[in-house]
Amino acid sequence: MKPIGVQVRMYDVGFGDCFLLTIQYRKAQPRHVLIDFGTTAHPREREFELLMPIAEDIAALTAGKLHAIVATHRHRDHIGGFVPTPSRTAPGAVIARLQPDLVVQPWTEDPDLPEDALSPARSSARAVSLLRLVDQQAEIHPLMRQEILTLAQRNLPNRAAIRQLAGLGQEQRYVRAGQRSGLESVLPGVKVSVLGPVAPRPRRSRSQLRFLPPLVADQALGLPAAARALDQPLFPDHPLWRGVATLPTRWLRNRIHDLHAEQILALTRAFDADINNTSVVLLIEAAGQRLLFTGDAEEESWTAMLARKGVAEKLGGVHLYKVGHHGSANGTPEQLWHRLPREVGLISMLSTRNGVHGQWERGTEVPRQSLVEKLAMESHLLDTRDLRRRRLMSVAVELAPGHPPLTLME
């Protein structure tokens, strides 16, 4: 069975990812892979309204059968849709009924991972602590508070989704760079290279890909101290100081709160990046086409991936690029972008939403405006924000040898 074409469909899920990859064959039924299914920054009811029609569309397009699911990493905007509750009519339940043969996830989600493995497994739990910390700090500027909350909420434990994914599929694969994904067995004639995540090697982790060591992370956050701080001062027996004599201290007191908030934001970003860098990154080759699915891999993950033998060369032949990390500046680092063949009709697919992450004034907005301009100038950019403006649900690109790419908006 040789593929004759591929179709990649990108759904508008707001701030999140949902891609349906379809491999077409001449004499056989097409095969389907769902890559991520989640959204964020919505109330639960709104998520349901948004994802349900998409789940039903996927069910219709796949004629009731998914061959594989790839859950790139555990963030809610990538896997939150798999939750099968509150009822059998939930979007997650619809997807579950498509009975995928294979579920691919990063190695960090392997339930058999040793407890002392250098993985960011506890980052989600830390998000809860961060939310508590932010709660305590009434002085945090509202914009910064919003940024911290949005980031932390994305990292909240997704237990229901994680449990659901662990039970889906006849086969579970937890992959890392260089391993076989298992997708070849359900997608005949397709070659899949797992580029990421690059697993840190115990002795060389810091020079390769760094996660916050668990102890450091907990100490950095001062968890027990923070928990106790809810109730009492650090030196409960020592008198506090009040009154007009404290006036010379006021200038600094206000500013310490600003700096404290900056520190908390930096920590939240670090936890978030830890999880992003566990993203499964796949280079899929079918019908003479190369497709690059990047999840939310950030710059340091790309540094580690590109340091691996042969990876940089493979990227030279990519036809379709799933824009990394919703268009953030660090999701498409220069070192990656310059390796993609922009001059020969590269297609970029960007799933994003304005105003969820970062601040324009600080140059941290997602999607990063300067990157979007570059994508639009140097590639054929498909953007879910255009779908929203036209009240459309998805856009699909069909690629086949000898034919120009065909774009379908629905």
Add this chain to the structure above:
Amino acid sequence: MVRERELTIIAQDPGVRVHGRILTARVRIPHEELAAGPRGSRVHVVDYDSSTHSLYRPMGPLNGESLTANSATGDPFRTATSAELLSNPHFHAQNVYAIVMRTLQRFEAALGRRVSWSFGGHQIKVAPHAFALANALYSRDHEALLFGYFPAARGRAVVHTCLSHDIVAHETAHALLDGLRERYTDPSSPDQAAFHEGFADLVALLSVFSLPEAMAAALPRRAPAAGWNLRENAALGLARQFGRELSGLRSQALRRSVALKPSRRLLHQPQFQAPHRRGEILVAAMMHAFLAVWQRRVDSARARTRTQVAGEGACVASHLLTMAIRALDYAPPTDIEFGDYLSALLTGDFESYPRDNYYRFRSVLRGSFARFGIQPTSVGTAEEPGIWQRAGGELDYRRTHLESLQRDPNEVFNFIWDNRGPLRLCEEAFTRVQSVRPCARLGPDGFVLRETVSEYVQVLEAEAGELAQLSAAVEKPAEMPDTLPVKLLGGGALVFDEGGRLKYHIHNSLLNGPRQSRRLRHLWQNGYFDPSYRRGHFELSCPWRKP
């Protein structure tokens, strides 16, 4: 009149104990009339905890209370137990006050003049319990040093970063260096970013080593039968002592630098491009020199006992600390690279000790830096390789007034303007004299040596496409858009002798094409032209800031 005050501090950190007691030291700092805080003329301790919204009642005179011998004038913690040192926030305030003041005093003594903070104010604010986070930082914008606290790895204890001597000295060194060389925080080369970290580590380590108590604690109690081999007997002991409580959280400069095997290739390896790691190379070069001179002194003085050996080590550390600080006056004010700093070290020491007969510090430093691939920027002379060349050329002093030259930036600018040709200044650039500082140091002949140190900076803003037309022939990276605004920096340190004649002109010229091209390429490749790039604070360890 009382000129000095002795205060108890924790010699290293609370994890270093002798007979179960926290190792303390008594340090001498300048006496001053303190207000509640303590709040002196240069340091104001504000014990506010933003995590619990608690402002602790400070030590010192409050609401009309008078100073007593047992409060701010004396040393209330001279006989305190370890438990009291840990649990009394007044001691924490005293500890940070004394270490910041001691570090400031070391800078002022080495440079022979008052040293200013970078932010223009006179009193740096210090918060010993700023927040429940495992970090400590200096922030120029906040005019402050902030120290966090966090739970210990084991047990229910709390670790206070304000009780670690090296952490307090490290952050203070950042603040002082920022006051002396404000352009060292500009985006430049990998060396410049690393220099701030490496220098702060150096000051922190040498500050601790200059306390004989801390040195003795790291040495074996009995003299080794085979004699003292300090690399084996002391270096590892010292390294172990550092970071005992803060495992994984600080840069671990000493532990890593002692273990760092000298190699000329280190500077080019990818893992040593990040500022904290690259700074370790500078620290390693200095620490290897420190051990070599210490060993030489121990051998030649036939030091036997632990106390003698520790005393020799403290002397060497103290001398190296003075050298390290004094070198700043001989370092270019912009775009410093490690080779520049080595030339500055050698020149500063040469000015104080023209003959390198004091345990041959300069010879040892040259060798140690060379083993780590760092060569002095200046060729030097046949007798003194590596020192900066004396200012030469035909300089015009006709419109320069000596008295005014020693304190007035306008007078120095007049001199620079009149001599912009021989000084090789870029005429298209904006030029500003940053400071003029008269200083007095003890010369080699025992007489007071009066010099005037001044720095100027040149800034040129242009579009990338215009750079090729400059006489400096600066090359922009090929992918850089022609219309991108870029800023070129140059500048020099001018050292005038007692007669107002220019002795040294130590500069990184804005017209140095290869250097400017290298800097632009580095900045472009590392995303510094992206608007999202922001200059941060100087943090203890940046455990959550990825390299």
